[in-house]
Amino acid sequence: MNDYSGLLLSDNFQKNLDLFKEIFKKDDMLRVRIANLGDSNKKLAFLFFDGMVNGSLVDESLIRSCVTAVNVPENADIVYLSNRVLYSAELAKTKKVSDILASILNGDTAVIFENSCEALTVNTKGWRTRGIEEPTDERVLQGPREGFDEAAILNLAMIRRKLQTPDLCIESAKLGRRTKTAIYYVYLESLVNRKCLREIKKRIETIDIDGILDSNYISEFVRDSKHSLFKTIGSTERPDIIAARLLEGRIAIVVDGTPVVITVPYLFSENFQSDEDYYLNYMVASVGRALRYICFFLSISIPAIFIALTTFHIQLLPTAFMLTVSELRSGVPFPSIIECLSLVLIFEILKETGLRNPQSLGAALSIVGGLVVGQTAVEARIMSAPMLIAVSLSEVTGLMTPRLKGAVFYMRILLAIASSLMGLYGYMIVVSLFAVSVLDIKSVGIDYTSSLKNPSFQRMKDTFFRTSWRSMIKRPDFNHNIIRNRRKYEN
């Protein structure tokens, strides 16, 4: 594939036109409009892609202004064109063919002038976007309902609207050999951790791939602990969340073509934060926060502890309960671990089909799932009711921490298997291994559990619970060299 880097425009107008026609000979979307500059004989060519440009802008600001230009001097050149003729807020001059290609492929219009080895690229982007909608996975009861869309420029504008400060920095880069996707590093100059910024830029620059279609491509390339169950890069579709994270000294990476913006560094405690924690009263939010921690623990532990207690440690169970379990389990042909894994699998299948099926099928699916799994399997003695209850409870509590759904799934299974092999000893061994692995994780050089290590009241203000905004006067201290105080511009 030829990227035409190094190739420059020539003086010959026709030759330049032929070059672009040759490059896009198999692309019928390219439009070439040739016109004269006013009443002179000087020719212009407007190159743009149909559907990518704002048609009326091209017509009115470019073509019309060129065609109706008056008193065009004999020595009119590209400078005259850019300064005196064209109505446009943003235009650039270039000799490089690669630059022109990049511009017109991005929705700009290239203006080639006769007898000039330079061309103008004018911003006429007019592709359609989805518009501002509330993200479906990040709904809130109270608070802003804006969401990003696929156009990075609009997303950046939304962020800028939240942070109207000259401290906001937006640096652009291109990724993907074929897609040349625009990405933007967004951060607040006075708050950002420069070491993190250098590190993330270095990692992104080393990415070598033909196309970046979503921010997750970048996440998987640059994340620490590549095989860890826990995510070390945050993501969101909400501009208010991005603004809040930038105010804590994080770096946001906006990727063109996707509404999902990623942020670094990302800490373990963020998995338990909800978007609306900061829009509700702190007491209400604290209850939700504490519940999420509890539900995470319950979600991974309930099946494992149930298996351990009913197969290895029955002396720990009250006799009446033991008799009930024994009675309800009698006749079930499978060992407890097989029952548990089958139920987990069934629930995951139901969840996935529920997500991806049309709404009209949703009701039928829930009836099938409920009746088949809930009632029929138990009555047919394929599954036992206590195990079904344990797994259902585990699945329901797992929904409280959507950011950890992948980790919860794997942890639940591994803990259940360990419990079936060694009882509570196996459970504790695997929990210890998980704890060690979590403590070992870093996110762009920052400790993943930095907010939980060396606990102090200041650090705990926004972890297991949230204190009032009145008392959250300092930023989190994982970024060591930033202004800590939220209220005044002092350290």
Place this chain on the structure above:
Amino acid sequence: MKIKLISLLCVVSLLMLCGCSGYREADNGYIVTAIGFDGNEDFKVSVEVVTAGGSELRSEPKSEVISGKGNSPMEAVFSLNSKISKNLVFDHCTALLIGKNLSGKKLEEVLKYGKEIKELNFAIDMFMCENAEDLLNESESVSVARGFDIAANLKETKSETGIDYQNKFYEIYMEYNAGKSYSFPYLKVKNERIIIDGESVFKENKEKAHFTNEEALLYSFIKNNNNGGKIFLGEEFADISHSHCSLNNGGEYTVNLSIKQKSKKFSKIFKKRVEKMLGKHKEELNFSSDKIKLKERDGI
């Protein structure tokens, strides 16, 4: 990275090597609630098992008594196992009954067997009765199983009388090993219900004394395992909140009592009662009445 992988491999191998020892499904065994040993010539073991309702949902669990015979406790349990299709699960066994006809070496064998088998809880309560199998068969259970009834009965008796029987298996085994006397609460069937009727005191695997409930309370004061209780003095009850017995260098026992009611006659009557009891069981108890002094301390 290499070290992490090797460590992970070691842990996984450890998990695999441990295999499934101790693994059993909840419905894969009969839950034993009481076990009893009898025997004149050979050993007879009787267990009360509680089974789940089976194929019917929400049916009541039921208990039944199964017996086995053998030349040793282990053989007897083995013959019992051969009669049933599932394993016996002892984790919820609350009572170990010893038949009166089991004494001497046979009792010693039972105690050793109890120590050796891992399934039996060391903190299980031990009881004495006339015949363990008859006791289990003749009585009706109030709750799910007779074993639970016996445990409930023991708890109730302890709280009413204040006697701490010290009849756990490990307590009795320790006393037996040290050559000291040990005692079991005595069970019998009354109106198809199991009740505790006194205490049997053993030494060197032979029954030395059988106390009534009241004597058992007095004995507990002297043995120092009492949290208070009521003693009937003929006209009134003396409500004792606390007692403590100590032995001084001169070989004298001093029993300190905290009495809730003020009673001038109490110390005289109490001493007489102790003397009467000691007279009855002088040799076994190794006490001498003239070496007991009572100190009264009036409580509130």
